[in-house]
Amino acid sequence: MMNNTLHIISNDLLSEYLKKVPKGLNHAFEALKDAEISTDSFSFYTSVSSVYSSKIEGEAIELDSYIKHKKFGIEFSPDYTRKIDDLYDAYSFAKVNELNNETIAQAHSLLSKNILTKNRQGKYRLQNMYVSTPDGRIEYVAASPFELEAEMEKFYTDLTLLLKTEMSIEEAFFYASMIHLVFVKIHPWNDGNGRSARLYEKWFLAEKLGYKAWFIQSEKMYYNQHQTYYSNIRLLGFEYPTLDYNKALPFLLMLPCSVLNG
Template sequence: MPGSRHGQIDRKVFPPVAYLWSKFVAQCNKETSMISDTLKSAFLEAITFDPIQRIATKREEQLPVDYFAFYQAISSVYSSKIEGENIDFDSFYKHKFLGVKYQSDYTKRSEDLFSAYVFIQKNPLTHDHVFQAHRILSKHLLPASQRGKIRTNPMFVINEDDRIEYVACAPEQVQGELNRFFNRVADLLATDLSALEVFFYAAQIHLVFVKIHPLQDGNGRTARLLEKWFLLEKLGPTAVSVELEKNYYTHRKDYYRNIRKIGLEYQTLDYSQALNFLLMTVNSLR
């Protein structure tokens, strides 16, 4: 009998059941770690105010322009600035609401991102709509063949010192990881959540997507868009006033540091280190 001596099983060929079970449990834990509840208790204990009340106070603001367009402009400018775009809110405001003309190169990418924020205000958060939003925001970022498409090549994130800072999900795994991601998002959209739970999961959606890094470019812009989108879906249209993009830009050193804490390679990420990142948006409403 292959793999046996005197009727005894060769453990090198047939590992003990306990070993196989431990491997199975480890794999299950890995597979369920995407957008998990692990840090929920710590997150909820850290918040001592009502974020919905803060959002409601903002809704009472008297603005000289459309309320939703104003905050969509803030989102698009600061999400662009995080990526190094040379744009400021004052100029974009004048361009968008006062008709001031600038060179198209100065405003076009922020304009594309503004269009994507308008899109998410009107459309439900689904797999297909996310890739449609990416096509919109990457109009002047990528060639048409790469807009709204997952990458098929390895991806590395390069830091300001021109060093590899992060090794993203392997190309052959991207589709499977995205399927898991969108299945989990769909489950959360169908689940009744408290306001604090909404902020908790929205930030995780942002973080997990940016760690998968499934697109050729525009991953950060899309991840921040997704966080806002989930807030809009679960809290309603006034969530547009949550200035998460501006907060991430203002605290961008913390933003990148908190993303790095999770790990430098996709295969070894540790989402138990994510609490500081998850608290950034909700704490901006204090």
């Protein structure tokens, strides 16, 4: 499918993925439904997404506390909740807007409101970017700022094509995971790349499969298996120019498992 037209989002593994993706994905997806605790002004699963995507990035927030804050108005220290509130706003924005280059930048501006200065929100970084381990070792060198704009142009060209292409539910999950992986490997923002990539993955699924995609607890699974999550991302290589997306299958198979095991 589209071997000659995609520029950066590889589909070389699609055939192998379709053989290995667990059975029952469509049935499990169709069975998804909103939580009873959700209301017109409060979404339980948006809270789950926001809390666990933030916890992956080291935020000390608990779901129970955040629900008390968001649904019942119980006050906590602003430092405890503000970044999660910003990410909640980005998810809420995504639910009512189409996925494209402009809305991707707007969503980043929302989720990075208390992470970056205003002039860096929704703007590409201008310097080299290194991903470090907690003990300070460099584990990944992202795309250089000199190639960043060209790489993102390829990304948006592929995204536009994929959004217009009819595909099965399994193919939609494959490309959603690839969007997540390619974006986080380009690493275009100064900060908030992981939060963004996990949002865009789900946003793409919602565009292709409908509103039930927002009920998937992928961020929670990624957090609960965060060592595996990061290990699978690292499998591709140390530097952006030499990444091997043929090693991406373990990562790609995580997303459907978050539905089947959720």
